[in-house]
Amino acid sequence: MPTTETLERFIERVEQGLHAEAIEDFYAENASMRENLAAPRAGRDRLVAHERKVLARAHSVQSTCVRPVFVNDSHVVIRWIFEFAWKDGSATRMEELAYQRWEGELIAEEQFFYDPAQMAPTRNA
Numbered sequence: 001m002p003t004t005e006t007l008e009r010f011i012e013r014v015e016q017g018l019h020a021e022a023i024e025d026f027y028a029e030n031a032s033m034r035e036n037l038a039a040p041r042a043g044r045d046r047l048v049a050h051e052r053k054v055l056a057r058a059h060s061v062q063s064t065c066v067r068p069v070f071v072n073d074s075h076v077v078i079r080w081i082f083e084f085a086w087k088d089g090s091a092t093r094m095e096e097l098a099y100q101r102w103e104g105e106l107i108a109e110e111q112f113f114y115d116p117a118q119m120a121p122t123r124n125a
Contacts, residue, residue: 001074002102010107011065011078019061028106035112044125059085078102090121 002010006026013022023031027044034040041047055061066079077099084092096114100107 001071002076002105006105007069007071007076011069014063014080015065017061017063019055019063020048021066023048023051026105026107027110028108031106031110032053033110036114036116040109040111057086057088059087061085074102076102079084084121085123088121090123092119092121094118 010026011020023044028083029044030042031044031047032040032042033047033050041050050120062083064081064083066081070077071077071095077097080096080098082092082094082096084094094114096112096117099111099113103111
């Protein structure tokens with residue numbers, strides 16, 4: 001179970017736009033991530049590489065934690081809003097729930113729940 005301080009540092013890191021660094025610092029070496037019901041990606045290095053690849057396509061990302069954060073023993077649920085400004089001039093606003101299982105102070109498993117229709121970018125006027 002993460003301490004409140006650890007969870008707040010994790011949220012702060014993501015809200016600062018340091019997504020890949022948050023994975024490096026707060027995920028177990030063998031951690032997995034899963035998008036809705038897709039097959040999970042496993043291994044912290046692989047998760048970091050995937051995150052950096054997505055972020056390389058973005059001009060900027062605004063990340064906001066919508067509180068409250070729900071904690072029950074080793075399980076945490078965080079509601080996020082991400083606003084992407086893509087390098088091609090389009091934008092995406094995405095809202096999701098992240099369901100996490102922590103082992104001590106590190107995330108072992110994470111599954112994201114969101115409407116895939118949100119992924120369609122819109123053109124900025």
